[in-house]
């Protein structure tokens with residue numbers, strides 16, 4: 001393994017220093033002489049942070065390699081500054097066995113652009129009835145700790161309770177896609193409110209989410225197990241999570257860049273690129289999410305990167321698939337919206353995009369402070385650089401990018417996995 005010397009970067013927004021990475025770990029920090037055989041990365045004016053961790057990525061392999069593969073999704077993740085992603089289980093077949101989990105994990109390792117940690121399904125086939133091989137997945141090479149039926153919600157409270165009890169001994173956590181199907185199902189395709197009424201689109205109310213969040217918080221209290229709320233989208237969910245944390249209940253939550261930055265109004269053009277589950281919400285909800293991310297009620301930013309092939313996405317709004325891309329744009333969007341605007345300091349963005357997600361998923365080698373002996377999983381960002389998103393330039397195989405043409409201040413310059421530069425200026429770095 002070659003050594004890597006990063007020169008002149010501000011370490012987590014502090015003083016500039018050089019950082020030497022040897023055998024995948026940080027060997028030295030200070031003023032370091034360069035030597036032959038050492039790869040150099042000039043980082044004057046840049047900020048070095050622990051690599052980002054995404055708790056919620058859809059990589060589509062196996063089964064929908066026309067939309068994304070572990071290779072293309074890994075490239076998008078590396079370009080976005082991520083060193084670890086949690087790959088959701090709603091593939092074909094579903095990740096509900098140890099073998100399926102190891103397949104995803106091993107493929108990620110072989111590609112080597114980002115550490116891919118498979119999320120295990122809670123129930124077999126995401127059917128909501130029988131528990132998946134939770135224990136076997138946890139004990140497998142993939143060391144699964146995060147479980148989710150994402151794409152669908154564990155509807156049955158009894159199944160949810162049993163799953164929570166089952167994964168307690170190995171400190172597993174369920175990431176719940178909170179959506180009560182009796183309130184939100186069928187043809188519902190956007191937020192239910194004034195805009196859906198005007199557009200004549202069937203919507204679903206925010207309560208379809210918060211009733212499940214309230215139930216799961218009670219189940220977390222009852223079982224003593226951890227519940228994580230995926231893609232929180234409403235002010236009511238935030239209130240419940242805030243209350244639960246104040247009681248000492250083991251609940252954590254994530255918000256996506258799109259629910260933070262984009263609102264219901266965007267659907268008035270009937271452009272299916274803005275169709276997502278949960279739906280984009282009114283500005284009151286967006287403001288509540290921003291405040292909750294700033295004060296820590298929402299622990300993490302997660303992308304819910306959801307690539308879709310054109311023939312699934314480019315339909316009339318009601319018929320199009322739910323989901324949007326997010327890996328390559330997450331830092332720019334959240335940095336601009338939350339840090340540059342003064343809503344929270346960069347140090348808190350580091351907490352939400354790497355420290356907290358690594359802790360929630362139980363990852364030892366990610367989201368660690370930059371210190372000698374620590375892992376060489378890092379990202380170099382330029383907080384001053386303005387970027388304009390070009391959907392055509394994406395590493396993803398899909399093009400359902402809601403940020404196309406928009407500009408943000410804050411750019412990922414380089415991503416480093418165990419001392420190897422995986423991406424440079426948005427492109428995979430070959431070496």
Ligand SMILES: NC(=O)N[C@@H](CC(=O)O)C(=O)O
Nearest residue numbers: 058150151276277306322323
């Ligand atoms: N978010 C989405 O709109 N879609 C996700 C599923 C999900 O996260 O619920 C997908 O798999 O496409």
Ligand SMILES: [Zn+2]
Nearest residue numbers: 150151177277
């Ligand atoms: Zn979901």
Ligand SMILES: [Zn+2]
Nearest residue numbers: 088150151304
């Ligand atoms: Zn998802």
